[in-house]
Amino acid sequence: MRRTQAIAALAVVGLTLSACGSDDGESTSGGGGGESGGEVEVFTWWAQGSEKAGLDALVKVFEEQNPDFTFVNGAVAGGAGSNAKNVLQSRLQTNDPPETFQAHAGAELTDYIEANQVQDISAMYEENGWNEVFPQDLLDLLTVDDAIYSVPSNIHRANVVWANPSVLQKAGIDPSTPPASMDDWIAQLEKLKASGVTPLSIGMDWTQVHLLETVLLAELGADAYTGLWDGSTDWASSEVGAAVDTYAQLLSFTNTDRQNLDWPDATQQIIDGKAAYNVMGDWAEAAFQEQNQKFGTDYVTFPVPGTDGTFDFLADSFTLPVGDINTAGTEAWLQTIASPEGQKAFNLAKGSIPARTDVDASEYPPYQQTAIESFANDTIVPSLAHGAATPVAWLGEITAAVSKFSADGDVEGLKSGLVDAAEKNLES
Amino acid sequence: MRNKLHRWGPPILLIAPSAVLIGVFVYGLIGVNFNTSLTDNIRGQTTGYVGLENYTTLFSDDTFMYSLRNLAIYTLAFLAGTLFFGFLWAWLLERGVRGEGIFRTVYLFPMAVSFVASGVVWRWLLNSNTGDSASGLNRGLDMIGLGFLQNSWWTDETWGIFAIAVPAIWQLSGYIMALFLAGFRGIPEELREAARMDGASEWKLYRHVIFPQLSPVALSAIIIIGHMSLKVFDLIMAIAGQTNYTTQVPATQMWIAFTRGEYSVAAAIGTIMLLVVAVMIVPYLVHNYRAERNR
Missing domain, CATH: 3.40.190.10 (Periplasmic binding protein-like II)
Known part of the structure; x- marks a missing residue:
């Protein structure tokens, strides 16, 4: 009697403990933090399908444009990005930011801005003349209190x-x-x-x-x-x-x-x-x-x-996080994202359209051509x-x-x- | 003094590492979690303590109350289902069904599958289409002439949570069977013989000899299933997804709050879940402790 009870109690305690300790967590590549201009960790939820193909195409352009930098893939799969966002949030809070991370352009960024986790990059926009190549409607939607915090890589249409x-x-x-x-x-x-x-x-x-x-x-x-x-x-x-x-x-x-x-x-x-x-x-x-x-x-x-x-519209975009990061690497990545070559390689592979308006629509498949035309001429509103x-x-x-x-x-x-x-x- | 050190020193040294680890990583973090639940922490930014406001908000939130109700229904269904099938199978095997080894394996096997993996399959099986476009279980029911049993499974607002208990029962009944079988095997044959010698009927034999001997097993089965059920999360995430309304339980609510960045609310839900589990387990531990002392 006593023994069965003891065994039962042990079973319960054992189960409780194993349940407590069963979370083995996400293993993230511990890149970043280097001052030698080496690694650029890019955090995304592009881990499969056309998104992965797009990222691969983008990395190819990045490595051609910046042979000194090494791309580190920090992609976290699953849950339409919600897993990645939770992992990212805990990394940002423990002050371990990647060189850059993916975020939906627009109001979703306000959480990061208010928490002071991303930096204003309007200066980069001026230096590189990006204010001229992205449509004004889009720039207005990206601007928060006269500052811009991200570079859009691609545009999708929801309606x-x-x-x-x-x-x-x-x-x-x-x-x-x-x-x-x-x-x-x-x-x-x-x-x-x-x-x-x-x-x-x-x-x-x-x-x-x-x-x-x-x-x-x-x-x-x-x-x-x-x-x-x-x-x-x-x-x-x-x-x-x-x-x-x-x-x-x-x-x-x-x-x-x-x-x-x-x-x-x-x-x-x-x-x-x-x-x-x-x-x-x-x-x-x-x-x-x-x-x-x-x-x-x-x-x-x-x-x-x-x-x-x-x-x-909805768009993916990339940011410049606050913290101990390889800033030169981040800027190189953002340059690639905004460049005509980067936008073309990525969007042809992913099946979206470029955020820049100075593109040759004839290089894209028939559906994308209609979207590129609408994007240039229509009123742009943000997707919920x-x-x-x-x-x-x-x-x-x-x-x-x-x-x-x-x-x-x-x-x-x-x-x-x-x-x-x-x-x-x-x-x- | 020295004597005391001799007596107490080694045991304390032996226990210390696990005591420290559990103290920090279990009880310490429970404390931190409770502390967070008293603040207005949004994405790590907090302006200070707000008392029990997070708790009062939760208990006046219809969706959270609905999730608690779902949890209660799920737990009852899960408990009743696993105990019933587990006991039934163990009893049949105990009575000497042929091919016991095969049946034992067959019934235990679902437990080897993770909730997430089986959830993906059950998501398809529990498709809520009925009639011509039915698939999964509904289609199967139709094919064997039980079409009237077709239903919308977990998308039903009132009883949807029962559908989530179905795969859970399927997976854990075998485990409960194993527990009961061990319990049956632990009862010495002499006891039964003695009872039969005294002229006990088969029912009386069970009622007065077998069941009392099985009660510790039943109790641990209830505790094990109960605390698993109170923490149900992976199965629901795999079958219905995080935001589906009809299958909300506190654990999914906690995940949603966490994803929204409302860390203090998520912490409050976590504390409530811990209390609910404690309500179930603490009386058992107290009972055990008393029983040990009285001996």
Whole structure:
């Protein structure tokens, strides 16, 4: 009796201890900190697929331009960057910054700026004439209190609808003329539903936030949409409420297993002809290319109805962290990022478009050509779901509200959740 | 004096390294964590102490309360499921089913798979589509004529968390079976014979001889499963992802708060989780301690 109890107690203690000690942590390459101009550790979450290919292409250009420096890959994989961000945060706090790290351009950087973890690099912009080669709209969105803290490496567009023309034709819809407004689009979705396909495919929480953001943009227009993020547009207004209603209506046309799918699964439904429309950023282009789909015949794209003439942008960018780093190495990396060669090599491999406007669009594939043209001519607005519009905390609360709505379908709850999130984050 | 040193010195020296390590890395860090939870720490920047504000905010937050409710349901389902299947299998094997070795391995095997790896598979199995577009388990149910059992699994707002308990039960029942089997084997055959000699029926034999002997095993099974369940995180991350509403538990809430940079809130959730586990384990340790002393 006594022995069994002792053994049982031991088992419990042993399990508790092993559970406490099972975290073996992420092993990060301990580069950096050298004053001899040698190593440049670049911290990203580009660890696989087209992102990895883009990084490799960029490194090649970097090593050609800067033979003295050694590139050290500090990539941390997983969780769409959330793992990397948590690792980065603990490194920054223990004063062990990499030479440079990837961050979404725009409001997501404010957390690092407020914590005094990145340096102002507007001087580099002036020295190198970058103010002339990047579009003014983008520079405005990158500027915080008259200072710029990062160099954009690539641009993606978020307000893109991907469609399968043969599915549309079967339902009696002409794929060559995209719907002009949200109302037209919803009318089409109803037709598609009657024809027995999934009208609009979607995936887990963040893809729903992505859809919500494009609906807000379509219903409110570029100015009022941008105003949502600085408090000049009221979240409790009837216009925002109506947009949220439209979003709820769109969600009713989506696949019921949305929570189970990530974006590639939702996009795959277009390729497989199981769904007619999908709203996703233009990194989806890589998925179509990998499966030899032909732009214009196997798939078509157009801006989300009601957002024509607006470019809902997100960008990756690189920073100059505060701390004991090889500053010359960081500057060399940023120079490569901003250079025409660097932008071209990276974006051709990743399937995005360059942030510079002085590029020859004809070198890019057909979809990217349309994006390059829009980027040069359209109004540029910041993306919510991808960190350009708000700091991380606000986006987190919006995501929580959207996820709750996906489960309970309570539109009023979603509206009040969005209003609460805005109040909390605008006051602080 | 010298005598005392002789008596106490070596044991203290032996114990010291682990005491220091545990003191610093377990209890010390629990203290630091609690201290953080009393501040307004955002990404390492803090302006000072805010008392219990983080805790009051959490307990008035609907989503956090929902996550606590989910945790309670999950723990009950996980406990009931593993104990039921674990005991049932152990009992069947104990009764002398043929091929015991094979069954023991088959039932224990799922435990060798990590929660993350099995979660990826269960994510597909527990697809919430029903009807024509169903896949995974729903499709399987349809194929064997049990289509009416199709449901939306973990995406259901009220009962979704039960679906997360299914893979957990599948993985840990074998382990509980092994515990019970060891318990059964530890009961001397003479005791049973004695009971039968005294004319005890089979039910009475179990009720008065076997079950009392198994109760320490059952207790440790409850503690082991209970504390694993209270810390559930990897399984949910692999199946539903971090932000999915219907599968929120305190551990995922803690991760979300941490990712948002709200370190003090994350620390407060961590402290609450520790207290919940303590509520479960401390009475057991006290009970054990008393039992040892009374002997």
